[in-house]
Amino acid sequence: MTDLxxxxxxxxxxxxRGYLAEYGKEYVEANEDEEYSSLTAEQIxxxxxxxxxxxxxxxxxxxxRLGIQFPPSLRAFLTVTDGWQGVGGWIDRISPCAEIDWMRNTGPGDxxxxxxxxxEDPEDDTISLADLFRRALLVAAGEDLWLLDPTETQPDGEWTAYEFTPKYGTVEEYPSFAELFHESKDQI
Structure with a gap:
């Protein structure tokens, strides 16, 4: 986890609004020697x-269409920006609203x-990845995936968020989309 x-x-x-302005500045400055293939000159x-x-x-x-109400932090994020390029870690982008879908409906999900x-072993009490993939929203992708689980709702309406690392077959759990996004800042 992050030190933040x-x-x-x-x-x-x-x-x-303030957070993303700072995040974008840090991302561009940290990656200025790298090629910005996914960013426009205006974004840079x-x-x-x-x-x-x-x-x-x-x-x-x-x-x-999805039959749900987005958790508060994702909804607030989408109200500020309909998607995001340049994310720390192994995420290429956060999907725009129209592309957010159940993981089970996506090619990688299936x-x-x-x-x-x-x-899977039915006796194993650890998280069932297949079950998580069936019930979660896919909100960001790259080499890793960000998922939101509507079956694990916090008292404030936030859904538990997961970062899935296919390379290792592991998931890391976060209390919300906001905390997962915040964690990625430490990986810029």
Missing amino acids: PLEDAPRTVEEW ESHWLGAEPAGEQTIAAQEQ SFIHLYAEG
Whole structure:
């Protein structure tokens, strides 16, 4: 886990605005010697690695299509930016609202469900990756994947978040999307 206090993770729309401006600046400065294949010249110059905000109608339509209401920190994030390029760690981007989907409905999800369902021991009390992949939203991808689990809701409405590392077949758990995003800042 990061040395950054989790309570510094953004929660509100205002907090996300300031946080993402700082995050983008740190990302661009830390990676200035690397090639920015996924960033535009405008993003590099402005340090804003996001898009225009997702409108309330866009968010509500996607929630209706998925049959859920997004957890508060993801909803606030989408209200500030509809997706994000340049994430610390092994994530290429956070998906725009219209691309957020159940992992089971995605190509990687279907493959991982089959792969992990084959070798599971029903007596094992550790997290069932196949079950997690069936029920979780896929919100970010790259070499690793970020998942949100609606069956594990905190009192504040946040869903438990997971970073799945396919290379090792491991998951790391976080209390929310905000904390997972905040953790990635330490990996810039």
